[in-house]
Amino acid sequence: MSARGVLGALLLQMLPLMLNPASAVAGLRWLRMEEPRNFGYFVGDTLQRHAYILVDPDDTLQAASLPKPGAVNYWLDLVSVEVRESRAQGGKLYRVTLVYQNFYVPLDPRKLTVPEWPLQLGGGSAVIPAFAFTASPIRELFPEKSGETVDTFLKPDARAALVSAGWAPHGLALSAAVALLTLALLAWHYAWWPFGARPDRPFTRAARKIAALAGNAVATANYRAALLALHRAFDAAAKRRLLADDVDGFLAQHPEFAACRAEIAKFFQSSREVFFGGSVAPLMPLDAVETLAAQLSAAERTR
Amino acid sequence: MAGEESAGEDGVDLAAWRDVARQFEAELGKAILGQQRVIRLLTVAIFARGHVLLEGDVGVGKTTLLRAAARCLGGSYERIEGTIDLMPADLVYYTFLGEDGRPRVEPGPVLRRGEDLAIFFFNEINRARPQVHSLLLRLMAERTLSAFNRDYAFPHLLVFADRNRIEREETFELPAAARDRFLMEIAIDTPADPEVRRCLMFDTRFHDADRLVGALRQVVPDHRALDGVGRAIQQHVGASEALQHYALRLWDAVRYPGRHGITLAGLDSEHLVEAGASPRGMSFLLRAARVVAWLDGRDKVVPEDLREVFFEVMAHRIFLDPIHEMRRAEIMPGLISQLFETVPAP
Numbered sequence: 001m002s003a004r005g006v007l008g009a010l011l012l013q014m015l016p017l018m019l020n021p022a023s024a025v026a027g028l029r030w031l032r033m034e035e036p037r038n039f040g041y042f043v044g045d046t047l048q049r050h051a052y053i054l055v056d057p058d059d060t061l062q063a064a065s066l067p068k069p070g071a072v073n074y075w076l077d078l079v080s081v082e083v084r085e086s087r088a089q090g091g092k093l094y095r096v097t098l099v100y101q102n103f104y105v106p107l108d109p110r111k112l113t114v115p116e117w118p119l120q121l122g123g124g125s126a127v128i129p130a131f132a133f134t135a136s137p138i139r140e141l142f143p144e145k146s147g148e149t150v151d152t153f154l155k156p157d158a159r160a161a162l163v164s165a166g167w168a169p170h171g172l173a174l175s176a177a178v179a180l181l182t183l184a185l186l187a188w189h190y191a192w193w194p195f196g197a198r199p200d201r202p203f204t205r206a207a208r209k210i211a212a213l214a215g216n217a218v219a220t221a222n223y224r225a226a227l228l229a230l231h232r233a234f235d236a237a238a239k240r241r242l243l244a245d246d247v248d249g250f251l252a253q254h255p256e257f258a259a260c261r262a263e264i265a266k267f268f269q270s271s272r273e274v275f276f277g278g279s280v281a282p283l284m285p286l287d288a289v290e291t292l293a294a295q296l297s298a299a300e301r302t303r
Numbered sequence: 304m305a306g307e308e309s310a311g312e313d314g315v316d317l318a319a320w321r322d323v324a325r326q327f328e329a330e331l332g333k334a335i336l337g338q339q340r341v342i343r344l345l346t347v348a349i350f351a352r353g354h355v356l357l358e359g360d361v362g363v364g365k366t367t368l369l370r371a372a373a374r375c376l377g378g379s380y381e382r383i384e385g386t387i388d389l390m391p392a393d394l395v396y397y398t399f400l401g402e403d404g405r406p407r408v409e410p411g412p413v414l415r416r417g418e419d420l421a422i423f424f425f426n427e428i429n430r431a432r433p434q435v436h437s438l439l440l441r442l443m444a445e446r447t448l449s450a451f452n453r454d455y456a457f458p459h460l461l462v463f464a465d466r467n468r469i470e471r472e473e474t475f476e477l478p479a480a481a482r483d484r485f486l487m488e489i490a491i492d493t494p495a496d497p498e499v500r501r502c503l504m505f506d507t508r509f510h511d512a513d514r515l516v517g518a519l520r521q522v523v524p525d526h527r528a529l530d531g532v533g534r535a536i537q538q539h540v541g542a543s544e545a546l547q548h549y550a551l552r553l554w555d556a557v558r559y560p561g562r563h564g565i566t567l568a569g570l571d572s573e574h575l576v577e578a579g580a581s582p583r584g585m586s587f588l589l590r591a592a593r594v595v596a597w598l599d600g601r602d603k604v605v606p607e608d609l610r611e612v613f614f615e616v617m618a619h620r621i622f623l624d625p626i627h628e629m630r631r632a633e634i635m636p637g638l639i640s641q642l643f644e645t646v647p648a649p
Contacts, residue, residue, distance in 0.1 A: 231649065240644035245607045275545040275649035276605045 027059035027123040038133040053094040065120035075104035202236035207293035244268035315535040326522040334371040337494030351594045352533040353486020357465040365465040378421025378526035385431035391438040428464040429474040443484040487615040540593040542604045545649045584620040606648040
């Protein structure tokens with residue numbers, strides 16, 4: 001065979017490869033693009049491109065060869081890259097979804113091109129082809145000619161739409177209620193305001209009771225009841241049963257009552273006479289008991 | 304009041320006897336320092352004609368106190384030491400061999416002084432056996448004894464006993480019946496006052512108990528009159544209706560502390576007391592309280608009088624639940640002070 005014959009045979013063998021570059025790569029059966037419209041894009045618009053790649057069942061798409069999201073060039077960003085794999089036509093079908101965002105601000109309609117991207121397969125390669133589209137301006141080139149001023153030319157900012165908060169407001173209200181209730185319980189437990197118990201005022205209670213008794217006709221039973229009421233007040237103030245002999249100790253612990261020392265001693269003496277001495281004529285008339293109770297009641301409020 | 308007293312039913316001059324009682328206390332106070340309360344209680348027991356059990360550590364002056372009391376009281380005085388081999392007959396009979404070699408039986412310590420015996424002092428009573436305690440039961444309750452085929456009566460007898468509360472080896476706990484017959488159980492502690500302690504340590508007067516007691520004078524003119532005085536006091540001093548109710552509430556509260564709202568930290572007051580005070584105990588309490596009122600110059604018992612003697616008269620008659628019995632010494636003071644802090648008077 002001559003040299004020309006060999007060259008001709010080689011060219012014949014390579015012809016299909018030259019006509020169809022994809023088929024020239026082992027493992028890749030075909031690559032088809034599903035492109036968006038190629039006109040009418042403004043600044044900020046997104047383009048979604050799908051590349052369907054069918055490979056042999058034992059071949060794989062190298063994930064490292066996929067483009068990375070980020071800036072492609074100064075006016076184009078790749079926003080997201082998504083790959084889905086499925087079985088089709090006895091092979092492996094990849095769907096690669098690329099979302100681009102255009103930031104080009106043209107002054108007149110202009111053709112822009114998304115560059116091609118090579119992909120690596122297990123046994124071969126494929127190329128996502130370039131995509132050209134027409135980008136359009138969003139404003140007049142010379143707005144003053146149509147009577148626009150700075151005030152009218154700039155559009156007002158779009159109003160933010162209210163986002164529905166769902167159940168969050170109800171949850172907040174519920175949490176707040178629970179927190180308040182817990183705080184109230186805590187305040188009660190530690191006797192914080194308003195649960196700080198006011199100091200007990202036994203003499204005031206006794207003074208009221210005695211005043212009520214004194215209103216009635218003075219009878220022995222009433223007199224005894226008045227003495228008992230004051231005794232119980234002394235018991236409550238001392239936090240134990242107070243007998244006549246304990247008065248000095250009581251006054252030492254509660255100096256606020258010391259001003260009434262003589263009257264208190266007289267009261268206990270009188271009570272002793274009435275209850276234990278069998279005396280009929282009390283040392284201290286009911287009026288005096290009432291006065292003493294009122295004085296003690298005033299004294300205990302100074303605590 | 305003094306005028307009424309001098310015309311007592313038995314012709315007993317109670318006002319004069321009150322002066323005697325105060326002199327008695329003052330005289331005892333010369334020999335026994337820092338024990339005013341013990342002296343007061345002992346005086347109350349003597350005028351209430353009740354037997355006394357003294358409890359205290361060794362060397363706090365129990366024996367000296369009783370010897371001094373016997374000295375100031377006058378009358379005859381006998382003592383015996385409790386030992387583990389002491390038998391009842393040893394109290395009554397004294398047996399020995401005479402010079403002629405023949406056995407002799409003569410009256411023992413209780414009988415030796417005849418029926419005039421004023422104070423019988425039983426030292427370390429818990430070292431004696433229960434048989435001896437039984438003999439004491441009759442001697443204390445009835446003041447009689449059978450010996451030499453006849454009955455002896457001791458109308459003026461007071462039994463004073465002591466025991467130390469530290470040692471438990473070779474001792475016999477007094478039966479409840481015997482303890483119930485003592486009017487009071489008085490605890491004697493070492494005086495806390497530093498000045499008194501200094502005197503007791505450095506004043507040589509207190510180092511010789513014999514001379515100390517010997518220096519005291521007899522202040523009670525005739526101890527045989529004390530029985531009559533005691534009766535006159537009990538008749539003369541009254542208890543009003545309110546006080547009777549108060550005493551009844553105390554009696555109930557000491558048996559059922561839980562029902563009366565008495566709470567003691569860490570104890571179940573519902574089940575604390577297993578048996579309360581006996582009726583004899585309560586009558587002793589009133590007897591002692593009347594004497595306290597009389598010593599204070601009153602003819603009516605007041606709640607303070609009950610409180611003054613309650614612990615000594617009642618504490619040993621109250622029986623706690625067995626699981627608390629070992630802690631009696633710490634529980635009883637709390638229970639009784641709570642009792643008086645809780646039960647309303649009047």
